[in-house]
Amino acid sequence: MPGDVDFIGLAASLILVAVALVVSRLNQLNLEKDIGVAVVRASVQLLGIGAVLAFILDEDRSLFLSWSWVVVMVVFAAVVLSRRAAEVPRLFSIGLAAFTMAAVVTLGVIFGLGIFPLEARAIVPLAGMMVGNSMNATVVVARRVVEELRDKRDEVEARLALGQSSRRAALPYVRSAIRIALSPQVETTKGVGLVFLPGAMTGLILAGVDPVDAVKVQGAIMFLILGSVATTTSVVGFGVARRLFTPDHRLVHLERPAGT
Secondary structure (H helix, E strand, C coil): CCCCCCHHHHHHCHHHHHHHHHHHHHCCCCCHHHHHHHHHHHHHHHHHHHHHHHHHCCCCCCHHHHHHHHHHHHHHHHHHHHHHCCCCCCHHHHHHHHHHHHHHHHHHHHHHCCCCCCCHHHHHHHHHHHHHHHHHHHHHHHHHHHHHHHHCHHHHHHHHHCCCCHHHHHHHHHHHHHHHHHHHHHHHHHHECCCECCHHHHHHHHCCCCHHHHHHHHHHHHHHHHHHHHHHHHHHHHHHHHHCECCCCCECCCCCCCCC
């Protein structure tokens, strides 16, 4: 079958990892340990999730298992977000609300309009793409909002002194953070099909699907991912800014990371 990869082929792909290790060593990047850990961790995680998905995606299983897995992904993404921006109080609840909203809206559109059939093989991977891409962007926006408000504290406090509300005083910096977080996904969408062929489209073509049909599927996925990322970054960006001010509109103290 097109696209089949046995364990020998998988092991052979490690040649490229060896190239990365050589590049790191020659350029004294000191990334050899990180690359090694990343490869081992990815291998273990993928093999583990492969076994889980083989069970969940079985045609005889109830869709309840698939939806339960989506809930697990949403909760895990919120946990990751809260850990990556630990300076923000109660960030987990903001992330959980953002990822839940994105999952409900995007999956509602996908299955409500019949873009994809409502089955386990569609629910789990599509939810994973939506939540995964959104998680990366929200981590960026959360960190950027904290950095912007911390580094521009004098400007923010000057705005507050002039009578602006905390939301108004933080608005320029939140907008900047959201633009930065959204830029990679926007550029990816601009370059799709010309600069690179995305994973879903490539997988379908390797599986023998007509390229035109593969393009339609990829287009629907890309547009939904863009909408999901835009929604979650906005919710998290403004939510983080709100949590960094006291009820009487004072900016909380923000520590700089150690070593900076």
